[in-house]
Amino acid sequence: MSRVLLIYRQRLGDIVACLPATKLLASAGNEVDFLCYSKYHSIFRAVSYCRPVGPEALAQKSSYARIYDLEITRAEYDAYRASGTPWRDYVYAKHADLQPARREPPLFDRMPDISEYHLPANYALAAPFGISQVTRINPTWFRAQCEALSPGPWYTLTDTPARRIGPGQALCARSLADLPALIARASAFVTINSAPNVIASGVRASWHQIHEPGFGGQDNYEAPGQIVLHQPPELARRSWRFWVHYWRRRLMGLSTKRDLASHQAKWLNKKP
Numbered sequence: 349m350s351r352v353l354l355i356y357r358q359r360l361g362d363i364v365a366c367l368p369a370t371k372l373l374a375s376a377g378n379e380v381d382f383l384c385y386s387k388y389h390s391i392f393r394a395v396s397y398c399r400p401v402g403p404e405a406l407a408q409k410s411s412y413a414r415i416y417d418l419e420i421t422r423a424e425y426d427a428y429r430a431s432g433t434p435w436r437d438y439v440y441a442k443h444a445d446l447q448p449a450r451r452e453p454p455l456f457d458r459m460p461d462i463s464e465y466h467l468p469a470n471y472a473l474a475a476p477f478g479i480s481q482v483t484r485i486n487p488t489w490f491r492a493q494c495e496a497l498s499p500g501p502w503y504t505l506t507d508t509p510a511r512r513i514g515p516g517q518a519l520c521a522r523s524l525a526d527l528p529a530l531i532a533r534a535s536a537f538v539t540i541n542s543a544p545n546v547i548a549s550g551v552r553a554s555w556h557q558i559h560e561p562g563f564g565g566q567d568n569y570e571a572p573g574q575i576v577l578h579q580p581p582e583l584a585r586r587s588w589r590f591w592v593h594y595w596r597r598r599l600m601g602l603s604t605k606r607d608l609a610s611h612q613a614k615w616l617n618k619k620p
Contacts, residue, residue: 350413353405354398355383357419359480360524361543363388365436365569366418367550368452370398373416381405381412393525394456416443426602429593435567453571454550456528465519465530472498473534474514475505478542482562482590485540486583487513490558493577497556498536505530505544531555538577541568549574562590 352373356366363384370380374397381401382392389400409415418439420428428438440450474494476485494502494515502516505527509518521527531537531544532551539545541560548555549571556575560568561584586594597604 349377349379351379351381351411353381353383353401353409353412353415355415355417355419357384357403358388359543360388360391361478361480361546361569362419362435362439364391364454364543364546364550366439367395367398367454368449369416369418369440369446370395371452371455372446372449374398378413388524391524391527393523394459394528395454396458397455416446418442418446426597426600429563429566429597430602432564432566435569454546456547456550459529459532459551460523460525462526462529462533465526467503467519467530467533468501470501470535471533472500472502472516472536473505473519473531473538474502474516475531475537475539475542475544476514477506478540480567480589481540481542481560482587482593483560483579484585484587485513485558486579486585489579489583490538491515493556493558494536494538497538545569545574562586563593 354366354370354373356363370382373380380398382398383401383403383405386402392398392400420439431438436450440447472494474490476490490513500516502514503519504514504516505521506518507520509520519530521530527544528547528551531548537548537552537555539548539555540558545557546569549569552573554573554575556577559565559576559578594604
């Protein structure tokens with residue numbers, strides 16, 4: 349059995365989207381280590397076919413038959429944006445032997461018991477938060493979408509209970525490993541284009557996802573069963589993350605046409 353290392357250090361959604369690559373490698377008879385930051389290690393309690401390791405693994409490169417570095421680094425970021433290529437196609441194209449897995453959903457084959465959450469049998473779940481979104485969700489519109497889909501009772505996934513735009517009670521996962529089961533067992537699930545959306549593709553037959561128009565929609569994760577909702581463009585607002593990247597790129601003399609082209613709001617299209 350060969351030992352291989354896959355590298356993607358941060359962003360839970362990106363890490364989960366790389367799990368199909370590790371499953372492919374494990375199915376080929378490899379022992380797979382996944383290098384990421386320790387704050388993400390608990391998600392690996394929900395899978396059996398790979399294990400998390402920290403940066404110290406890089407000091408033992410000779411112990412690996414092959415190293416798959418999939419991460420889009422800061423130095424590579426502008427090239428990724430300029431490519432216009434969807435995230436999965438860009439990342440999986442780095443290693444030809446991983447490409448067969450690029451459209452596969454993540455497999456969670458060791459979901460922990462969540463009975464201690466004491467959730468009602470028919471709870472509905474909303475996940476309106478993420479760390480990488482560049483388009484803000486209008487709270488009133490988001491709650492209306494949720495309530496039109498299910499009478500609830502609704503819960504909103506959040507790691508900061510005081511920060512809420514979703515309906516119903518705040519729900520804080522005790523571990524990242526609990527997220528697949530919490531999402532799977534909800535009677536209805538509504539999310540933005542973030543890690544919970546990627547997780548849902550592996551545990552649900554259907555769910556609703558809010559389209560992310562930022563950067564030409566390049567980061568949108570697509571999967572069978574995903575029902576896409578589009579926020580009215582007049583309600584959308586760019587987050588500070590968008591404008592940081594936008595002005596950095598302008599100062600560097602890089603094209604920003606694609607950054608703005610996907611947004612249909614008239615007030616935004618008038619910007620330079």
